[in-house]
Amino acid sequence: MKRLLYIIPALAFAVLAVALFYGLVRPHAPNELPSVLVNKPVPAVTLPGLDQVAPGLAPADFAQGRVTVLNVWASWCAPCRVEAPLLDRLAEDKSIALFGLVYKDKPANARAFLAEMGNPFSRIGLDASGDAGIEWGIYGVPETFVIDGQGIVRARIVGALTDDGKFTGDLLPAIADAKRLTRENTPAP
Amino acid sequence: MNRTPSAIRRCGAGLAILMLAAFFSAGAFAEPSPGALPNPAQEARARALQKEFRCVVCQGESLDESRAPLAADLRKLIRARIVAGESDEQIKQFLVSRYGDFILMKPPLQPDTYVLWFGPVLVLVVGAGVVVLVIGRARRRARQSPLWSEDHQ
Numbered sequence: 001m002k003r004l005l006y007i008i009p010a011l012a013f014a015v016l017a018v019a020l021f022y023g024l025v026r027p028h029a030p031n032e033l034p035s036v037l038v039n040k041p042v043p044a045v046t047l048p049g050l051d052q053v054a055p056g057l058a059p060a061d062f063a064q065g066r067v068t069v070l071n072v073w074a075s076w077c078a079p080c081r082v083e084a085p086l087l088d089r090l091a092e093d094k095s096i097a098l099f100g101l102v103y104k105d106k107p108a109n110a111r112a113f114l115a116e117m118g119n120p121f122s123r124i125g126l127d128a129s130g131d132a133g134i135e136w137g138i139y140g141v142p143e144t145f146v147i148d149g150q151g152i153v154r155a156r157i158v159g160a161l162t163d164d165g166k167f168t169g170d171l172l173p174a175i176a177d178a179k180r181l182t183r184e185n186t187p188a189p
Numbered sequence: 190m191n192r193t194p195s196a197i198r199r200c201g202a203g204l205a206i207l208m209l210a211a212f213f214s215a216g217a218f219a220e221p222s223p224g225a226l227p228n229p230a231q232e233a234r235a236r237a238l239q240k241e242f243r244c245v246v247c248q249g250e251s252l253d254e255s256r257a258p259l260a261a262d263l264r265k266l267i268r269a270r271i272v273a274g275e276s277d278e279q280i281k282q283f284l285v286s287r288y289g290d291f292i293l294m295k296p297p298l299q300p301d302t303y304v305l306w307f308g309p310v311l312v313l314v315v316g317a318g319v320v321v322l323v324i325g326r327a328r329r330r331a332r333q334s335p336l337w338s339e340d341h342q
C-alpha cells in the first residue's frame with residue numbers, strides 16, 4: 001500500500017510526459033481550427049467572377065457530381081505563392097473541379113497574381129469585402145476545402161499545401177475520401 | 190521649508206482631485222472608435238458582445254482587443270446585426286455556426302467540456318484529501334512517540 005503511494009508521482013509524471021510529447025509531435029498545430037462546415041452543405045453565397053479570367057461561384061456549381069477543391073487565396077498572401085505550382089499540377093486531374101475564392105483582394109491585383117503564377121481555376125469567386133469568407137469560416141489564407149459531388153464540405157486544410165506536407169498528407173487523402181463518399185451517395189442507375 | 194503641514198496636505202488633496210479628474214475624464218471623453226454606433230445603448234451592447242468572442246486569427250485576444258483585419262470585420266458584422274434588430278443570442282449563434290465553439294472566450298458548459306470545467310475542482314478535492322490523510326497520520330505517529338509524552342504530559 002505504501003509502495004503504491006510512491007508510484008503515484010512517477011505515474012503522474014509519465015502521463016504528463018506522454019501528453020506533452022504528443023503536443024510536440026502532433027501533425028497539426030493546435031491553432032489550426034477544425035471547420036464547422038465539415039459534413040454540411042456549402043454556404044449559400046454567390047460571388048461574382050474575376051473579369052476576363054473566370055466565371056463566378058454559386059452554391060449550385062459545387063453539386064455537379066464530381067469532387068471540387070476550393071482554394072482560398074489572395075495576391076497579398078505569401079504562402080499562396082508557395083502552393084501555386086501544386087495547384088497547377090492538381091488542375092491536370094480532370095476527375096475533379098478546382099475553384100478559387102479570392103479573399104479580400106483587389107481584382108487588378110488578383111489578375112496580376114494569376115498572370116504571374118498561372119491560373120489553375122475553372123471558376124473564381126471574388127470576395128472583396130470578406131463577407132463570404134466569414135460565411136465559409138475562413139480565418140486566414142490560404143485555406144483549401146474539399147467538397148463532394150453532392151455539395152457537402154468534407155474537409156478543410158489550413159495553411160500552405162506543400163509536397164512533403166499538407167498536399168500529400170492531407171489534401172490528396174481528403175480528395176480520395178470525398179470521391180468515395182460521392183460514389184456511395186450517388187443512387188445506382 | 191516654511192510651509193505648514195496643513196498647506197502641504199491641502200496641496201496633496203488638490204493634486205489627488207486633479208489626478209482623479211484626469212483619470213475619469215480620459216474615459217468620459219475618449220474618442221469613439223471608428224464605426225461606433227450613434228445609439229449609445231446599441232454601441233454598449235456591441236462593446237459587451239465583442240469582449241465575449243475570440244479573435245480566431247490571434248486566438249489569445251478577444252475581438253475587442255484584436256487589431257487583426259478579420260476582427261475588425263467581425264466587429265462591423267456584430268454592429269450591423271445589432272442595427273438589423275438581432276438579439277445577442279442570435280449573433281452568438283451565427284458566429285458559433287461559422288467558427289465553432291472556439292470563437293467563444295468562455296467555453297460553453299456541455300458534456301465534452303465537463304473535464305475542463307470540473308477537472309480543477311476534482312484535483313483540488315483529491316489533493317485536499319491526500320493532505321488531510323498525510324497530516325492525520327503524522328499527528329497520530331507523533332502522539333505515540335516517547336518525545337510527545339515527555340514534553341507535554
